[in-house]
Amino acid sequence: MSWLLWGARVEAQVTSEPSAVVFPDPAKFAHGLYTEGELGAVAFFGPAGHDVAPGFAVGARVGYDLWSWLAVQAHFLGSTHSITGDSPQAGQLLQTYQAIAEGKLTWRFGQTSIFGEGGAGLERLSTNVLYTLMIERYRIGLTAGGGGGFDYHSLSRHFSVGVRGDFFWLREISDSRDLMATTYLRYTF
């Protein structure tokens, strides 16, 4: 009986090295239309830096991945600040709104990536308080700049989180600059 069983045995043999398994596979991450929500802070530098305190910021992006390494996006950010210094305006609140069209370059390393971005758009102030301090020329003005950040993709194909910093020039606020430092959650459809 045993010779029958021995005769039915099948031998298997590995003939080559298995290919390395990449997990998670970035190719399986969703690409295309995405949205981001962000929270953080905005600080002013230059002329406005003397009179405007850093403030809380909330923002959103809507973008589209043209390729895995290039995307275009629209960025909306609002922040709230108080006036500092020894003027009668000290303590008054001020909101800033920025709407910027951006391009974004991404270098991916598995689940993580770094990116650089930049663009131009418009900034708007909620009040004329900086005008009374002779800092602001118009409540709406041109802004341009860029920055970068670090992104970590979750095991879900849709979600990633990251941190970023952007530095922008504000033409109508006496050529002041603002630094946006935010953390974000991204969803790619």
Place this chain on the structure above:
Amino acid sequence: MRGAAGLGLLLAPLAIGCVNAPIYFNSPTPILAVTGMPDANNQPPRVENGMSLRFRNPTKQEQQGLDAQTAALGFMVPWIQRANVHIELTFDVTNTDTKDGTFFIGIDGANEYTKYDENIVAMALQAGNNNAPTYIPLCPVTPQIVPAGKTVSGTVREDDFNEGELDLDAIGRWMAPFNAVLINNSQVNPIGLDMVPKNVVLPALTEIDVNFSANAMMTCNYEVRVRDDNDQLLHDSGDTLFSPTPALFQPPAMTATTN
């Protein structure tokens, strides 16, 4: 769909932020400054300046609405209303002297019907006697001591202006005894307000005048913040300037007294 909802949620604070859009006005220049040297009556020196808030005229439709409301209520309904125009004033007082000093600020002004000037009233009160002038502002500020070389800040809040606007309308249109309504807080003691209709539509100030006095060398810098709910402030557009001609309030002649 979820993304759009999330985006809307994120942008909601921005929309809320847009609601808070006050307009600021600097004090006229030069800023208020006194030397601290007493005047001929041995009183601290006083200086005054002010500003007129520039509003637009009502549109035809808005005027029709005002006319209809006036007809319904039976008394004039102002174009610039306290319910729609909210005023706040913040100030810095700096003592540039080498000694401590006390400052006094009194805020007067005008609505579209009546102008109140505490200096005029003080002169009327003083007529016929040798008493020191008594200044009764629309919106008083508690006198404060400022150490030499220091700056103090303060705010005349919207509710302080609300009180002053009620008082001004009461003495201007409703024959209220001016000293009674100005000295008393209407929420504590509404004395003198008997003639004011319960459904009165109160006018807001269209002119703000600041009186500053101090017994040391001091300066006063201020700014006015206006929340304009109905967008009635005049902008660089085709609107025309609203130009009221308020009547100057003259207090009733006081009986001469001897001291």
